[in-house]
Amino acid sequence: xxxxxxxxxxxxxxxxxxxxxxxxxxxxxxxxxxxxxxxxxxxxxxxxxxxxxxxxxxxxxxxxxxxxxxxxxxxxxxxxxxxxxxxxxxxxxxxxxxxxxxxxxxxxxxxxxxxxxxxxxxxxxxxxxxxxxxxxxxxxxxxxxxxxxxxxxxxxxxxxxxxxxxxxxxxxxxxxxxxxxxxxxxxxxxxxxxxxxxxxxxxx
Amino acid sequence: xxxxxxxxxxxxxxxxxxxxxxxxxxxxxxxxxxxxxxxxxxxxxxxxxxxxxxxxxxxxxxxxxxxxxxxxxxxxxxxxxxxxxxxxxxxxxxxxxxxxxxxxxxxxxxxxxxxxxxxxxxx
Numbered sequence: 001x002x003x004x005x006x007x008x009x010x011x012x013x014x015x016x017x018x019x020x021x022x023x024x025x026x027x028x029x030x031x032x033x034x035x036x037x038x039x040x041x042x043x044x045x046x047x048x049x050x051x052x053x054x055x056x057x058x059x060x061x062x063x064x065x066x067x068x069x070x071x072x073x074x075x076x077x078x079x080x081x082x083x084x085x086x087x088x089x090x091x092x093x094x095x096x097x098x099x100x101x102x103x104x105x106x107x108x109x110x111x112x113x114x115x116x117x118x119x120x121x122x123x124x125x126x127x128x129x130x131x132x133x134x135x136x137x138x139x140x141x142x143x144x145x146x147x148x149x150x151x152x153x154x155x156x157x158x159x160x161x162x163x164x165x166x167x168x169x170x171x172x173x174x175x176x177x178x179x180x181x182x183x184x185x186x187x188x189x190x191x192x193x194x195x196x197x198x199x200x201x202x203x204x
Numbered sequence: 205x206x207x208x209x210x211x212x213x214x215x216x217x218x219x220x221x222x223x224x225x226x227x228x229x230x231x232x233x234x235x236x237x238x239x240x241x242x243x244x245x246x247x248x249x250x251x252x253x254x255x256x257x258x259x260x261x262x263x264x265x266x267x268x269x270x271x272x273x274x275x276x277x278x279x280x281x282x283x284x285x286x287x288x289x290x291x292x293x294x295x296x297x298x299x300x301x302x303x304x305x306x307x308x309x310x311x312x313x314x315x316x317x318x319x320x321x322x323x324x325x326x327x
Contacts (some may be wrong), residue, residue, distance in 0.1 A: 024268060024301035026310050028320060040300040047327065053276035055238075057283060085238075085272055090323030094316070097239045097270065113282075117237060117303055121318065174242040189327055196321045203314050 002006065029097040030195060031114050033140070034124030035132020035147075039152045039182035040100035041084040043124060047188045048086025048098060056082045057110060081110055101136070111139060120146035120199045122191055127151060127160040130168055137169055146199040150180040150191045174198075205265040221280060223288045224254045235248055238282065241268040241301040242289055251297060256280065261297060268301070 034042045044053045084100040099114050115121065123136045133149075140147040151158070151165055158179055166177045176194050181187040222229065230313035242252075260274055275285040292298040303310055310316040 009221060024241050024243070025271065026316060027241060027301075027303045027308050028316065029239050053273060055272050055275040056281050081274075085276075087270075087273075088324075088327070090320060091326070092319040092323065094319055094323060094324070095239075095241075095270075097272070099238065099272070113234075113238065117239075117309050117311050119317065178261050185327075189324055193321060196317055196324065199311070200317045200321065202316060203312060203317070 015202050018078070020081060023093060023096040026091045026099060027095045029099055029101050029114075030192060031111070031116050031118050031121040031145075032099060032124060033101040033111075033121050033133070033136040035039070035126065035129055035136075036154075038124045038129070038132065039154075040124055042154075043180075043188055043191075044084060044098045044100055045180035046088040046183055046185045047088060047192070049089055050087050051102075052084045052086045054082050057119070074176070083114070087133075113145070115140075115145055118145065120148075120195050122141045122195055123147055123149050124180070125149055125151045125165065125167075125169075127165060130165070133169070146195065146202055148176040148191065148195045148198060150178055150179065152182050153179050156181060206214060216256075220223060221284050224280065225258045225284055225291075228287060229283065230287045230290055233284065233286040236271055236286045236290060236300070237303055238272040239270045239303055240289075241270055242300070243268045243299050244297065244313045245299050251292075253291075257292060260285075260288060264298060 032043055034040055039054050081102045083102055087099045088096040088098070090096055099118075101111055101114060121136070121140050123133050123140070125133045135145075137149070139145075149165065149169060149171060151160070151162065162177045162179065166175075169177075171177065176198060178191065178194060179187075180191045242260065242264045244261045244265045246261065247257050248265060251261055252256050256261075256278055258277060263269055263274065263277060271282065271285055271289060274280075274289070275282045278285065289298065289300060293300045
């Protein structure tokens with residue numbers, strides 16, 4: 001499967017007219033948001049070409065000074081925030097990056113960096129801890145970033161109806177709410193397709 | 205290569221992250237998108253400066269890598285990698301492809317989104 005995919009990608013990347021390295025891929029990204037340990041990295045790993053990587057941003061004196069970290073004045077504090085991400089090569093010389101948000105709400109300010117230029121976001125939801133995704137929903141709504149709410153079904157069991165989830169989150173009717181399974185490539189695929197479709201409908 | 209990796213391993217966790225930039229942050233470099241792609245255009249062996257600079261040049265010699273991937277592989281915070289990449293770009297040792305350079309934001313380009321949709325569907 002992986003071999004097949006990379007063959008297709010190679011064909012797409014190496015346009016006949018020019019060697020691959022002369023034509024930089026167009027990069028796009030989708031943000032995977034949600035509460036701590038809701039399955040973001042699993043979601044990314046189920047479809048990424050590469051093993052999910054982890055990068056970190058250090059909240060240094062510099063960044064504390066310019067970012068809204070709630071008026072933090074203790075300049076000796078250095079906190080690092082980990083973000084997991086993956087990459088999918090698509091035909092047509094496209095690289096799609098999937099960036100997971102840091103799980104903790106207090107790093108919400110960092111999301112600006114992640115969401116800048118993003119196609120949109122998937123808000124992963126664990127119905128047992130619904131409140132863990134409130135911040136993410138608020139964030140994307142306020143910035144008019146296209147997002148879908150994906151209810152992660154652990155063990156393949158849906159414990160709540162999608163209508164109940166929609167009502168509890170009070171998202172607008174045009175926000176897709178769907179079941180997903182972070183471990184399943186097919187389910188992850190469908191979630192991303194729904195999001196990209198939504199982003200396209202916003203442009204029309 | 206192995207020596208460099210060992211050296212990087214030794215450093216990880218023992219040195220303050222911004223040591224490799226001489227303590228510098230760099231105005232403007234925070235604008236470099238995480239998904240910007242970096243490619244080496246010079247011989248890594250001739251690059252002066254900290255070992256991490258040479259590592260970036262080596263890693264992006266045969267394949268382009270994003271700022272985020274460089275950060276992950278080097279185990280350096282994004283801000284540090286952004287400074288190093290901006291420096292290398294100024295010195296014309298690397299070319300940086302920003303996602304928005306070739307066209308208006310690809311994420312709002314219907315044709316690009318169509319390709320993304322078709323591409324994901326065909327996975």
